[in-house]
Amino acid sequence: MSHASARVPMPANEPVLAYAPGSPERTELKKTLARMAAERIEIPLIIGGQPLHTGKLAEVRMPHDHGQVLASFHQAEAPQLQAAIEAALAAKPAWEALDFTERAAIFLRAADLLATRYRPILNASTMLGQSKTVHQAEIDAACELIDFLRFNVAFAERLLAEQPNSAALTWNQLDYRALDGFVYAATPFNFTSIAGNLPTSPALMGNTVVFKPSPSAMFSNWYFVELLREAGLPSGVINLVQGDPAMITAQVLSHPDLGGVHFTGSTAVFKSIWRTVGENMAKYHQYPRLVGETGGKDFIFAHASAGEELEALAVAMVRGAFEYQGQKCSAPSRAFIPASLWPKLRERVVALTGTLKMGDVQDFRNFMGAVIHEAAFKKISGYLEYAKNAAGVKILTGGKADGKRGWFIEPTVIQSEDPKNRLMCEEIFGPVITVHVYPDAAYEDTLRLCDQSTPYALTGSIFARERSAIATASQLLRHAAGNFYINDKPTGAVVGQQPFGGSRASGTNDKAGSFLNLVRWTSPRVIKENFVPPTAVGYPFQGAE
Numbered sequence: 001m002s003h004a005s006a007r008v009p010m011p012a013n014e015p016v017l018a019y020a021p022g023s024p025e026r027t028e029l030k031k032t033l034a035r036m037a038a039e040r041i042e043i044p045l046i047i048g049g050q051p052l053h054t055g056k057l058a059e060v061r062m063p064h065d066h067g068q069v070l071a072s073f074h075q076a077e078a079p080q081l082q083a084a085i086e087a088a089l090a091a092k093p094a095w096e097a098l099d100f101t102e103r104a105a106i107f108l109r110a111a112d113l114l115a116t117r118y119r120p121i122l123n124a125s126t127m128l129g130q131s132k133t134v135h136q137a138e139i140d141a142a143c144e145l146i147d148f149l150r151f152n153v154a155f156a157e158r159l160l161a162e163q164p165n166s167a168a169l170t171w172n173q174l175d176y177r178a179l180d181g182f183v184y185a186a187t188p189f190n191f192t193s194i195a196g197n198l199p200t201s202p203a204l205m206g207n208t209v210v211f212k213p214s215p216s217a218m219f220s221n222w223y224f225v226e227l228l229r230e231a232g233l234p235s236g237v238i239n240l241v242q243g244d245p246a247m248i249t250a251q252v253l254s255h256p257d258l259g260g261v262h263f264t265g266s267t268a269v270f271k272s273i274w275r276t277v278g279e280n281m282a283k284y285h286q287y288p289r290l291v292g293e294t295g296g297k298d299f300i301f302a303h304a305s306a307g308e309e310l311e312a313l314a315v316a317m318v319r320g321a322f323e324y325q326g327q328k329c330s331a332p333s334r335a336f337i338p339a340s341l342w343p344k345l346r347e348r349v350v351a352l353t354g355t356l357k358m359g360d361v362q363d364f365r366n367f368m369g370a371v372i373h374e375a376a377f378k379k380i381s382g383y384l385e386y387a388k389n390a391a392g393v394k395i396l397t398g399g400k401a402d403g404k405r406g407w408f409i410e411p412t413v414i415q416s417e418d419p420k421n422r423l424m425c426e427e428i429f430g431p432v433i434t435v436h437v438y439p440d441a442a443y444e445d446t447l448r449l450c451d452q453s454t455p456y457a458l459t460g461s462i463f464a465r466e467r468s469a470i471a472t473a474s475q476l477l478r479h480a481a482g483n484f485y486i487n488d489k490p491t492g493a494v495v496g497q498q499p500f501g502g503s504r505a506s507g508t509n510d511k512a513g514s515f516l517n518l519v520r521w522t523s524p525r526v527i528k529e530n531f532v533p534p535t536a537v538g539y540p541f542q543g544a545e
């Protein structure tokens with residue numbers, strides 16, 4: 001046992017490796033890609049530290065080559081879900097009682113394992129299973145997840161240090177307890193880092209977790225669970241249960257010991273979770289904490305003074321809208337451009353889009369892979385069909401979809417006369433950006449429209465040189481984005497630099513990658529100790545008149 005006042009290492013953002021030809025990281029990654037593409041693994045459930053095989057199997061396929069099976073995974077049914085919740089509850093007393101420095105050490109070791117031996121494993125599995133290019137995998141599955149693990153430890157240390165004042169003769173303390181019950185983490189397909197963060201941030205604060213990954217990210221998520229085991233995470237702290245999302249969620253949410261939900265995904269699913277929790281309220285032993293980061297209709301807004309910055313604006317639109325096939329929650333999918341800038345900008349955006357290569361992510365020359373699965377492919381194709389026929393709508397480049405070998409959708413730029421066309425308002429979650437061209441003089445009115453025309457409020461950018469135009473946009477769009485960018489694309493938030501999350505229909509805005517998120521996973525107890533308690537009942541004011 002140690003009595004030192006330990007300090008966790010000061011975190012710094014993990015450097016992004018380049019994977020240039022001839023680099024050692026490229027050689028190692030290529031080897032891992034080839035091995036993983038050739039083998040076919042079987043993924044069990046992990047309950048109380050034990051692998052469990054139900055025999056009810058589903059497959060993981062490569063989105064860019066959907067004939068190729070990477071893995072099959074066992075799916076949970078009701079008895080295993082019950083067992084996973086029981087395992088989480090059984091592991092909780094010891095885990096919560098463990099000294100913070102011991103818990104922290106496990107996650108710091110996990111970060112270092114990921115920065116070294118597991119880096120090619122998490123990157124390759126994210127590339128093959130979620131169709132990310134090497135750069136998109138590196139900034140997600142390696143760097144962002146390493147940052148979450150290291151920075152959360154430092155944020156937690158800061159939080160624990162937050163203590164109340166004490167009056168004379170007393171000592172007040174805040175004890176940061178885990179929530180009552182267990183936490184349910186349900187994670188999206190599009191970021192391996194989010195799949196890693198959602199179960200680990202509550203666990204760091206002493207909670208135990210039932211973790212339900214997205215079936216479409218099962219491959220990389222499995223390797224992360226393996227990594228946690230290797231880092232020394234005790235059995236039962238994070239229990240892996242994959243399978244039918246609606247069935248699993250319904251059963252977990254009906255348990256009386258549900259203490260919290262850590263969710264990232266679509267708005268509709270989170271609303272259904274909120275509704276179910278409300279309906280189950282009478283069953284619970286506590287009020288479950290609900291944290292959900294959800295959909296977006298992120299924007300790039302240009303002012304006429306951005307004319308000098310036209311190339312930066314064009315690059316922001318193309319990188320923002322098309323990296324990872326537009327499947328980032330932060331990807332801009334609508335743009336408001338002043339008429340004076342449009343002819344030149346349009347030419348640049350169309351030309352740059354034309355240079356993007358799309359294909360198998362194992363070929364490092366490609367800028368884009370495929371969209372995640374057939375349902376996404378069909379949904380996005382539906383929007384493209386609509387765009388081909390709708391009045392006042394023109395496809396400027398792209399517009400084609402080809403699902404024969406992989407779920408490929410061309411990067412597509414659309415122009416819409418009507419700023420309230422569904423292409424300008426609905427989340428498409430694919431490589432599609434729609435532009436509305438507004439009269440230069442209607443700057444403020446168009447800002448108001450941008451604020452009001454969607455239910456979302458996740459990310460957005462203003463491009464302008466004139467400072468007063470930036471100030472106006474910042475004010476009028478204050479509630480339109482939880483992450484607001486000036487002269488930059490609205491994607492690429494970095495842990496510790498731009499804590500992430502939006503409000504309105506985009507989520508509870510609990511800012512992943514900051515101490516604000518960790519606050520949600522602790523239920524503080526105040527302890528007042530009186531060193532010299534009073535020994536008389538009466539007060540001085542009762543003395544003789």
Ligand code: NAD
Nearest residue numbers: 187188189213214245246249265266269293294295296329
């Ligand atoms: P999704 O809603 O389909 O899935 C998210 C999770 O919910 C998965 O674990 C999934 O298996 C589960 N799920 C799916 N259907 C369910 C149901 N009927 N009942 C219960 N659970 C269910 O989302 P996705 O396609 O994985 O991810 C894309 C969405 O996530 C987009 O809307 C995107 O904007 C959003 N997202 C938001 C953020 C953010 O920080 N705001 C970050 C990443 C993704």
